Amino acid sequence: MAGSPFRLAIDRAPGRIRLATYGFTALFSMIAVQLVTLGLEPYEPRAVSPNPIAQVRPEIIDRNGIVLAKDLDLFSVYAEPRRIIDIDEAVEGLTEVFNDIDPGELRRKLMSGSGFAWIRRSIAPSVADRVWSLGLAGIHLRREPTRVYPNGAAAAHVLGAVDIDNRGVAGIETWIDATSSAHEPESTKAMGDVTSPSVRLSIDLRIQHIYAEHLRSALRTYDAIGAAGLVLDVTNGEIIALVSLPDFDPNDPGLALHPDRINRMQVGRYEMGSIYKALTTALALDTGLFTLDSTFDASRPLSIGGASIDDFRGKRRVLTLPESFIYSSNIAMGQMALAIGAPRIQSFLKVLGQYDRIKTELSESSTPIVPSRWSNVTTATVAFGHGIAVTPLQGAMALAALVNGGNVITPTFLAERGLGERLRAQGVVKPETAAILRDLMRLNVEAGSARRAALDPIRIGGKTGTSEKVVGGVYSKEKVMTFFVGVAPIDSPRYLFLTILDEPSGLPETFGFRTSGWNAVPVTRRVMGEALPLLGIPSWTTLAN
Known part of the structure; x- marks a missing residue:
């Protein structure tokens, strides 16, 4: 066939053309194989350089291991x-x-x-x-x-939220970013366990749910514009529950920007009213200037430099120190404060952390509003919780120190973190002063303004507080905030409950009264009745069985 005129053209082609043909055939065969291979492989998203890669975050769990947030x-x-x-x-x-x-x-x-x-x-x-x-x-x-966030709005003000790139913008989520690497979470470093992939909070989701449900019911019942609740372990500063209503769902955090959805416990600043009478009474006893046998003339208003301080539904008679506490006498507290003197009161408030912005794992907090100058009127009014505005968490920290024996402990949202630098001060009051104050708080539940907090046979102690809100620079007679602090068990304090209602209304069944004893106190009692058994302290219903 070598001389046949029918030979293929390729056979007559020069060697370089033949070589090129073989090369292209091999190349297209390789491309075909690669295409088939790619078609059989699962899709893997390609990396993108113009925008940051969303960071991987550790799980957040409650103290019992229930997942609160995950990726x-x-x-x-x-x-x-x-x-x-x-x-x-x-x-x-x-x-x-x-x-x-x-x-x-x-x-x-x-x-x-x-x-x-x-x-x-x-x-x-x-x-x-x-x-x-x-x-x-x-x-x-x-x-x-x-x-x-699988539990929706539960503990929203504690958890915070993340942005579209999975970066924390509030709450514990912000703390995680500040204390851990974006891609290799070491968010439990503060707890001494760098091997755990989770952040374990001190929050107990069960207690959180109980408090939130009762506060929502209270908002409806008393037609209040807001409410908040706190459970604090006074022995180590761990926050077991923190509720602030209205709240938001961190799965859709847009509502968090609304001004009425602030964390009322750590951002809101309020005059806490008669809650501060516990601080004044403790200092009065601790200085030795007063004893349980001391008396105060509350038969008429206290006049100071043209100002008049009166009691709400006062007894109009001489009161003993215990009576001054359980009947919440502004007149008696003013007399105590004037005898103690402004320097001592200021020093006491400072050591109790009432002058500084509280620093927890949550970056959202406010600086207290303290008097720029102290007159005698200021000294007297601060004694019953007016003229100074603090965050409720600060007030709770101070009261916890007075009932736990004198240790001022910065609260924490992390479980088993240890005290360390959180122990701000020790022995701020004498042990006997703390014991007397606990007895007075117990007496207040038995015979005073906190009678509706009784949860027998558990011995509860407590202090009520009602403060008029400042509207347009003056105190409003129509708008109040009510507070109640309950401690259980009062003989050996472990848990402090703080309830706040913002602008509750008087009801026919409360005879029109809107003070703490008629709203914040019964709400707290119901919360304590359900929460204490879960915290290892049986309620009266449990003991009755």
Whole structure:
């Protein structure tokens, strides 16, 4: 056949053409193999450099191991507009998957010629499959960790929230970012356990739920505009529950920006009214200037430099020190304070942490509003909780120190963190002073303004407080805040409960009264009755059985 005129052209071609033909055949064979291989492999999102990669966050659990926050793998859709081949096809396909997307805005985005543009963040895997099946050039998927809060609004003000890139913007979520690496969480370092992938809070979700439900009921019953509740372990400063209403769902944190959704316990600053009478009484006893046998003339208002201080429904007679406490006499407290003197009162308040912004794991907190100058009127009014505004958590910290034997402990939201630097001061009152104050708080539940807190046979101690709100620079007679601090068991204090109601209304069954004893006290009693058994302290119903 060598001389046949029918030889193939390739056989007559020079050697270099033959070599090129073989090379192209091999090249296209390799491409075909690669395409088949890629088609069989599962999709892996390609890395994107123009935008930060959402960070992986540790789980947040409550003290009993219940998950409060965790990451789930979702997908985000992004475009490389300059690589899109058919914009009309891309717009049609994406609007079919995302029927709520604006086609005009999407078209403008895809026609921008930029290197990167987000289409949709945090979509479910099933939706990501639909996008992938479109096979659109220049449209990509990226797997991203997305934060979810399975219990909704529960403990929202403690947990905080994250932004679209999974970075903390409030609460414990912000603390995690400040204390751990973005990709290698060591968020439990403060607890001495760097191997744990979770952040374990001191919060007990069960108690949190109980308090939240009773406060929601109280908002409706008393037509209040807000409420808050706290359970604090006075022995170590651990916060067992913190509720602030109205709250928000961290899965949709937009509502958190509304001004009425602040953390009332750590951000709100309030004149705590008669709650401060516990501090004044403790200092009066601790200085030795007064004893349980001391008496005070409360038969008429106390006049100081033209100002008049009177009691709410006063007894109009001479009162003993215990009576001054349980009947919540402003007149008697003013007399005590004037005898003690402003320097001693100021020093006592400072050591109790009432002058400084409280620093917990939550960055959201407020600086107290303290008097810029102290007159005799200031000294007398601060004695019964007017003229100084602190966060309720600060007030709780001070009261905890007075009942636990004199240790001022900065509260914490972490379980088993240890005291360390959180032990701010020791022995701020004598042991005998703390014992007398506990007896007075118990007497207040038995025969004073906190009678509706009785939870026999558990011995509860407590102190009520009602303060008029400042409206337009003056105290309002129509708007009040009510407070109640209950301690259980009062003979060997472990837990402090603090309830706040903002602008409660008087009811027919309260005879029109809106003071603490008629609203904050019974609410706290119901909370304590359900929570104490779960905390290892049986309620009267448990003991009765």
